[in-house]
Amino acid sequence: MANGNGSPTFPADFVFGAATAAYQCEGETRTHGKGKVAWDDYLAQKGLFSADPASDFYHRYPDDLRLCREYGINGIRISIAWSRIFPNGDDDQPNPEGVAFYHRLFAECQAQGVEPYVTLHHFDTPAALYDRGDFLNREAIDAYERYARFCFAEYPEVTRWFTFNEIWAIVSNMYIEGTWPRGQRYRLDLAFQAMHNMMVAHARAVLAFEEMGHPGKIGVVHALSTKYPDDPESPGDVEAAKAADVLNNQFLLDVTFDGVYSDSSLTYAHRLASLAGGALEMTDTDLEQLAAAAPHNDCLGINYYQSNFLRAYDGPNDTRHNATGEKGTERYALAGVGEHADRPEIPRTDWDWMIYPKGLYDLVMRICRQWPRYGEIYITENGMAAKDQLVDGKVHDAERVDYIRLHLEWVQRALAEGADVRGYFVWSLMDVFSWNNGYNKRYGLFYVDFDTQERIPKDSALWYAGVAQRRCLGA
Numbered sequence: 001m002a003n004g005n006g007s008p009t010f011p012a013d014f015v016f017g018a019a020t021a022a023y024q025c026e027g028e029t030r031t032h033g034k035g036k037v038a039w040d041d042y043l044a045q046k047g048l049f050s051a052d053p054a055s056d057f058y059h060r061y062p063d064d065l066r067l068c069r070e071y072g073i074n075g076i077r078i079s080i081a082w083s084r085i086f087p088n089g090d091d092d093q094p095n096p097e098g099v100a101f102y103h104r105l106f107a108e109c110q111a112q113g114v115e116p117y118v119t120l121h122h123f124d125t126p127a128a129l130y131d132r133g134d135f136l137n138r139e140a141i142d143a144y145e146r147y148a149r150f151c152f153a154e155y156p157e158v159t160r161w162f163t164f165n166e167i168w169a170i171v172s173n174m175y176i177e178g179t180w181p182r183g184q185r186y187r188l189d190l191a192f193q194a195m196h197n198m199m200v201a202h203a204r205a206v207l208a209f210e211e212m213g214h215p216g217k218i219g220v221v222h223a224l225s226t227k228y229p230d231d232p233e234s235p236g237d238v239e240a241a242k243a244a245d246v247l248n249n250q251f252l253l254d255v256t257f258d259g260v261y262s263d264s265s266l267t268y269a270h271r272l273a274s275l276a277g278g279a280l281e282m283t284d285t286d287l288e289q290l291a292a293a294a295p296h297n298d299c300l301g302i303n304y305y306q307s308n309f310l311r312a313y314d315g316p317n318d319t320r321h322n323a324t325g326e327k328g329t330e331r332y333a334l335a336g337v338g339e340h341a342d343r344p345e346i347p348r349t350d351w352d353w354m355i356y357p358k359g360l361y362d363l364v365m366r367i368c369r370q371w372p373r374y375g376e377i378y379i380t381e382n383g384m385a386a387k388d389q390l391v392d393g394k395v396h397d398a399e400r401v402d403y404i405r406l407h408l409e410w411v412q413r414a415l416a417e418g419a420d421v422r423g424y425f426v427w428s429l430m431d432v433f434s435w436n437n438g439y440n441k442r443y444g445l446f447y448v449d450f451d452t453q454e455r456i457p458k459d460s461a462l463w464y465a466g467v468a469q470r471r472c473l474g475a
């Protein structure tokens with residue numbers, strides 16, 4: 001379908017959304033009965049940033065949802081903070097203040113006509129469970145299932161659920177790059193084990209959802225990125241891209257949709273785990289649960305920010321994370337996998353994330369081909385970080401507008417070729433706290449003055465409102 005100017009229109013029920021996550025926006029991190037998460041101590045020890053009050057969403061959600069309505073944003077990603085419901089992860093009784101908070105929040109979503117897409121776990125395992133090994137300790141799987149069951153029963157007003165946000169990013173930051181709490185480096189054995197254990201927890205939540213007869217839909221959000229060989233003619237580069245793909249994408253997608261790890265995923269997983277000095281354990285019950293859950297997975301959320309070009313690499317592990325926005329300081333080389341190629345002709349953000357919109361299209365079309373049982377796809381996060389400046393009450397973020405437009409153009413192309421993409425969520429709705437990067441890495445459609453908590457629409461918010469209203473990218 002095209003509008004009068006020849007620009008294709010998005011389907012009538014396409015969701016033009018924006019995303020948030022509890023720890024990055026709510027504030028009130030240790031009040032109202034909320035239990036501790038690992039980030040609380042980690043950030044305090046680093047002495048860099050505090051996630052309190054972040055964007056003060058705990059108090060200002062009515063304002064943010066009103067902005068959604070006014071700007072035509074009809075879907076919002078929200079996560080429930082597990083430790084607001086069960087302060088220690090697995091308490092006998094839930095925390096009534098936390099339970100009531102999310103009822104109020106969902107009621108406001110409904111009042112403003114904004115559909116909540118709710119994630120159960122967005123990087124914030126309760127500290128009591130984290131301290132005992134997080135998802136490497138299987139007790140976290142049991143506790144997670146209990147928490148998921150509680151939420152499904154407690155919040156029938158929510159019909160769109162995601163079990164986990166970015167299992168890959170969690171393990172990559174905790175066990176490979178070491179840039180998040182735990183801070184272990186190059187432990188690919190632990191990374192694969194934690195991915196598997198979280199996928200078992202996901203499967204058990206999906207099975208519970210099905211068994212409880214919840215009327216909504218459920219899926220998982222994966223952080224995916226296309227891995228291209230730097231030189232497609234080089235067998236070493238092709239192999240590096242393949243290994244990086246299994247690690248980031250294929251291992252998780254196989255089991256999400258097929259309920260079984262493919263032979264090639266297992267070959268890489270076992271080889272890389274043993275190279276790191278460990279081994280991967282999977283029980284028969286795990287494998288049965290993964291197989292049983294896969295057909296009940298209704299949808300996939302894709303968080304897409306960048307793609308990578310891989311080169312063969314036979315040196316030692318060597319990674320450096322750019323948390324400051326000083327361009328050109330990132331380094332990524334993994335023994336047994338490969339290294340990221342520079343590709344200076346491709347633009348990057350100040351944090352060295354490669355801007356490559358076609359990678360999103362290649363990813364979506366590859367999922368359609370390789371895992372045709374994918375259900376529905378939502379682009380659950382996509383957006384561009386910048387050091388936005390408020391000048392005379394305005395933020396002119398033309399680069400962000402270009403970034404979002406280019407990615408939406410490729411989404412349209414995937415739609416035209418038959419991919420079932422149902423919606424798109426800009427990361428982020430308003431400026432939020434950015435994990436180990438703090439507050440100068442801004443993604444929001446709405447600028448947040450973190451001193452006054454005032455929200456100011458950026459140019460991108462005005463532009464996105466027009467797209468949502470016209471349901472097309474053209475004028």
Ligand code: BGP
Nearest residue numbers: 021165166169385427434435441
């Ligand atoms: C995704 C996370 C978000 C968000 C975003 C940007 O991985 O789901 O929580 O933070 O990336 O990442 P960052 O804040 O590190 O720039």
